[in-house]
Amino acid sequence: MFHINKFSLATILLFLPLISSAEIFVSPVVATDKITNNYVVGPGSFQIVQLPSKGSTQDTYLININAGNAIYKDITAYIVDQQNLSLYQTGQPFRGIGYQKAIAPFAIQGSTQTSGPKYLILDNKFAAIIAKKLSITVEARLPVDSTDQQRIEKTFTQLYDNLKSKLIFPDFNIHVEPCGQVNASSDSRTHDIKYCTETISQLARTNNEGAFTAIFLHEAGHSLLGAWGIPGNNNEDIADEFSTYMLMSSGPSGYALLDRSLEFWQNRDVISEASAMIINGDRHSLSIQRARNIKENMQSGESFIKKWNHLMYQHYTDEALNKVTTNPTYGDDIQLAQSTIKQRQSK
Ligand SMILES: [Zn+2]
Structure with missing residues (x-):
């Protein structure tokens, strides 16, 4: 049995929200809007794009990659976490979600299932003379804390x-x-x-x-x-x-x-x-x-x-x-x- 004295009842009434029978339901996951950015990745070089993230193992992405080049539309693209970005940058084997020398347009979808920030690697190191003109659209599904x-x-x-x-x-x-x-x-x-x-x-x-x-x-x-x-x-x-x-x-x-x-x-x-x-x-x-x-x-x-x-x-x-x-x-x-x-x- 529990007892409510007058004071605590008054306190409760005071703090009751104005909305009595209305409820606000917030989904455990938010989806970001599509954000498109353009990048020119020179021959023999790469670019790192920071992705929206909650630093969660549940951060999930859908990334569409388009190339504005007339003929050479191939690019290496991977979603990676911080640790694998460091491995990539120091020329070591790394793990990520993506493709080697794929022909745009293509999409990368999924989650690294690891915590911390997430990045997109755009790698054109294999190209000798052609710069890649890329249009990248990112959508993320991020957990709500x-x-x-x-x-x-x-x-x-x-x-x-x-x-x-x-x-x-x-x-x-x-x-x-x-x-x-x-x-x-x-x-x-x-x-x-x-x-x-x-x-x-x-x-x-x-x-x-x-x-x-x-x-x-x-x-x-x-x-x-x-x-x-x-x-x-x-x-x-x-x-x-x-x-x-x-x-x-x-x-x-x-x-x-x-x-x-x-x-x-x-x-x-x-x-x-x-x-x-x-x-x-x-x-x-x-x-x-x-x-x-x-x-x-x-x-x-x-x-x-x-x-x-x-x-x-x-x-x-x-x-x-x-x-x-x-x-x-x-x-x-x-x-x-x-x-x-x-x-x-x-x-
Ligand atoms: Zn309307």
Whole structure:
């Protein structure tokens, strides 16, 4: 039997997270996004590329090797650990995953199953005169340690709690997992959000917290509009507008995040997007169009926020409505908030 005294009960309640029935599931493995780099490896020489790694025996790679040479497309390539890199560099026999003088394009896949950092050796020592122009695409699957897991959970908890403090909606769960591409999605039935680790990897590398938040809010837009039964919840441009509204109406810091997020859309590859759209029937507008739409809405300023207030205030929490009436900020509509509060009280 165990006993909870009043003090410890109060303490527990104090530290209960705001999210009660929502859960954040973090996959034990993260997949990085594809990173492509070009290398010119001269004749008689080699190059060492450091690979993304958690220093774990579980670090696993898929590396695609392409050569831009017209005829001579052969290269020796191996994934190695630190110890075998040293052996290779001192001309001794070494162990690694890869191929001797293979003809590009080819792929190397697998894990050295050893701890510590990992490297890719690109060896053109056998060539007398031809330099190899290589394009190397690296994807890694790396284990998530408890520190990573807590950091990811904390980040999503903050996003979710911010949403919950402003809006009333049925709880949904968040799944952070590898998807095979940079993406995120909202389940139209459960309203759960899937946030791909590839997206987190890319946004962490480009240090784009704005896009990280805007993408979360885009998916939350699908989920919440769906849960509220609002038509257009599947519409990609409306989900973007929801995200834009949430960030713009949260003041200068939100506006800065939104502005930063534009870079993510502007840097996407339009040609591959357009072909994916035709092949897979993607419903999203092209990223450059999305960036343009978001920018236009940002430029509309208060009038854009006020238009959305008419849809959103009825779903605001009491606290959020009270804040509009007592401490209004950019785009807030005091009268609309007051009449929404009145309606609520008369029910
Ligand atoms: Zn969407």
